[in-house]
Amino acid sequence: MSSWRKLAVAAIAAACIPAALGFAADKGPLRLGTTPTAAQVEGWAIAVRPDGQGLPAGSGSVKDGDELYANVCASCHGTFGEGVGRYPRIAGEGKLTGDRPEQTVQTYWPYATTLFDYINRAMPFPSPHVLPPDQVYAVTAYVLNLNSLVDDDFVADRNTLPKVKMPNREGFNWIDPRPDTHDAACMSNCRPAADVKVSQTAEGKTLTPRTTGPLDTAMPQ
Amino acid sequence: MAEQPKEQLRTAPSSDRRRLLRTGMGAGVAAFAVAASGRARADDPSPPADPDWSQSLGPGIGDRVYGNPSHFEKDVIRRNVPWLTANAESSISFTPLQYQQGIITPSSVFFERYHAGRPTVDPAQHRLMVHGMVDRPLLFTMDDIKRFPSESRIHFIECPANGGMEWRAPQLNSLQYTHGMIGCAEWTGVKLSTIFAQTGLKPGAKWVLAEGADGAHMARSIPLDKMLDDVLLVYAQNGEALRPEQGYPVRLVVPGWQGNVNIKWIRRLQIGDEPWYTREETSKYTELMADGKARGFTWPIYAKSVITFPCPEMPAKGPGIYEIRGLAWSGLGKVKQVDVSLDGGINWTTARLHGPILPKALTKFTMEWRWDGSPALLQSRAMDETGFVQPTLTELRAVRGTNAIYNNNSIQTWQVKPDGSVFNVQLA
Incomplete structure (x- = not known):
């Protein structure tokens, strides 16, 4: 068991004893902070879970999302979600193996709810938090449709989104398997000298920006 | 002026300097300009015993209300790719x-x-x-x-x-x-x-x-x-x-x-x-x-280290004595030991750790290096207090492939060439 896991277990044990949570239990509450109003909590608590907790009222269809996507999203993500320049490709088929794995909403994202959460919290990139819930639902529905994950008549809302079947739902291991390498520290004659060869070098490659003088702005973004 | 006789002992005082003496305390900016223009040339066989910056009054307090590094350190900046x-x-x-x-x-x-x-x-x-x-x-x-x-x-x-x-x-x-x-x-x-x-x-x-x-x-x-x-x-x-x-x-x-x-x-x-x-x-x-499966919630940073001198930006300058310097760290606790190899991982020597050695903090290590000018493959390997040993990239690739992007805590190899230049290389 790694040390942080041991510490974590210790912390859980400590958390079960109220007095261990802090000095406050001994000396009374510090009375710092105020109680947020229900409206404040409602306005701030934007996080959405896979079971739908946090999804707001409202709805949006694939059809509603079509024009919105074209106006708001396509300049970076492409008309078909293919990605423009270095902006992320978000739609389409592909494999997660090989030299160029294709991590799209269809191939990689485990939960459709995450799409709503992310569009709502961070998009559109230059002017986030301008889309009302109905429009976030509509763009979410449209992107799911671009990824062939829902039909053309799909309407996204707090009931339908958690039920969308995502192909890579079981593609993640959420338990850290490390350490996954050896723990031996050989000190001498660790490998035959004949085996120690430079196989690859960064020498001569033109990928390294300038390392002296002012910031390198000649290299394209 | 009391300083005048001493001034006459010196050869060819600059007219700037005389003017500076005349204008007195109000000339902080001018004094700075004199110091900058009076830098000794790097190839000067005999640097002046008393360079311009020693013969002038520097700027007083108040011109740097929030300080900056010396302007000679202008290369030391955040850079991006x-x-x-x-x-x-x-x-x-x-x-x-x-x-x-x-x-x-x-x-x-x-x-x-x-x-x-x-x-x-x-x-x-x-x-x-x-x-x-x-x-x-x-x-x-x-x-x-x-x-x-x-x-x-x-x-x-x-x-x-x-x-x-x-x-x-x-x-x-x-x-x-x-x-x-x-x-x-x-x-x-x-x-x-x-x-x-x-x-x-x-x-x-x-x-x-x-x-x-x-x-x-x-x-x-x-x-x-x-x-x-x-x-x-x-x-x-x-x-x-x-x-x-x-x-x-x-x-x-x-x-x-x-x-x-x-x-x-x-x-x-x-x-x-x-x-x-x-x-x-x-x-x-x-x-x-x-295999196309992914790992999530892989939060801790496992033990890692790197040699910070020499490195590609800081080459060696001919044979002689050097101090190999580096940093080691672990997200699981304290760094317990750092070993350095000069031959690409065949033989290792334990480096000196410098205090303070704190959990989940950078830890400094050094090792004396008498370089004879022959090619070298420098590596450092950290071990933390849990006993975890920093792996080679070959080991990591064998377990994780090459698409992981994150958590590459592998041993870095710096190739030192006979001219002292240093390159980022990977070994077979």
Whole structure:
């Protein structure tokens, strides 16, 4: 068991004893902070879970999302979600193996709810938090449709989104398997000298920006 | 003037200098110009015993109300790799580790990672909300946060993508670009356990969503155990207020865990019984293995080290004596030992560790090196107090393939050529 896991277990044990949570239990509450109003909590608590907790009222269809996507999203993500320049490709088929794995909403994202959460919290990139819930639902529905994950008549809302079947739902291991390498520290004659060869070098490659003088702005973004 | 006789003893005093003497104390700026123009040439066989800057009055106090490094140190800046990202607002810059002496990264050059640019947060208007599975939801001002009992600790923060460009092949010939997504600082703030003692926690509470006030409302799910263990709500770095780059006015520091969970400009902590599986912990910051399956929630930074001298930016200058210098760190605790190899990992010598040796902090190591000018393959290998040993890249690839991007904590090889130049290489 790694040390942080041991510490974590210790912390859980400590958390079960109220007095261990802090000095406050001994000396009374510090009375710092105020109680947020229900409206404040409602306005701030934007996080959405896979079971739908946090999804707001409202709805949006694939059809509603079509024009919105074209106006708001396509300049970076492409008309078909293919990605423009270095902006992320978000739609389409592909494999997660090989030299160029294709991590799209269809191939990689485990939960459709995450799409709503992310569009709502961070998009559109230059002017986030301008889309009302109905429009976030509509763009979410449209992107799911671009990824062939829902039909053309799909309407996204707090009931339908958690039920969308995502192909890579079981593609993640959420338990850290490390350490996954050896723990031996050989000190001498660790490998035959004949085996120690430079196989690859960064020498001569033109990928390294300038390392002296002012910031390198000649290299394209 | 009393100084005049002494002045006449010197050969050819410059007219600038005479004028300076005449104009007296008001000439701070002129004195600075004289010092700059009077630099000794590097090839001067006999530098002046008393250079211009010794013969003049320097600027007085008040012209540098917030100090800067010497202008001779102009190369020491954060740099970035433009081709890595689509824009500068969702991007990363790199700490100039080749210049870092000791374990503290100056706040001015501590690497930056933004997901929606660097917000300008007004501390008077900023609030932190703590709610969810708590007995008493609370809204804190910055004044409230600073009134809690405080805690100062030294920890590194490393982006798990540090070295992520090197999985397939060496790409960047530079220490700054291969290892610069890290910095180490003294952080001051409040223990999260202190905050949660105020709100109380409901039975079944297991996870905390931490969310930033930036345009991306950057959000990560963090286990409550970790929060209660050693996480800090931080408002100061290296003795001063946090820099805007580092989350002003308040951020999380999650000791030893990957950079992106150390939420900056933090505005909200929601307590729940399940993780949220945000975009940053599903689509991003997960590691794709060779078989197409992915690892998620791989938070701790495992033991890692790198030689900071020599390195591609800091070559050797001919045979002779050198001090090999480097930094080692582990997100699991203290660095216990660092070994250095000069021959690409055939033989190793244990390096000297310099104090303070702190858990989840950068640790300095050095080793004397008498270089005879023959080719060398320099490596360092860290071991932490859990017994974990830093692996080779070959070992990591065998287990994880080359698509993982994150958590490359492999041994770095610097190739030293007979002319002293240093290159980033990988070994067969």
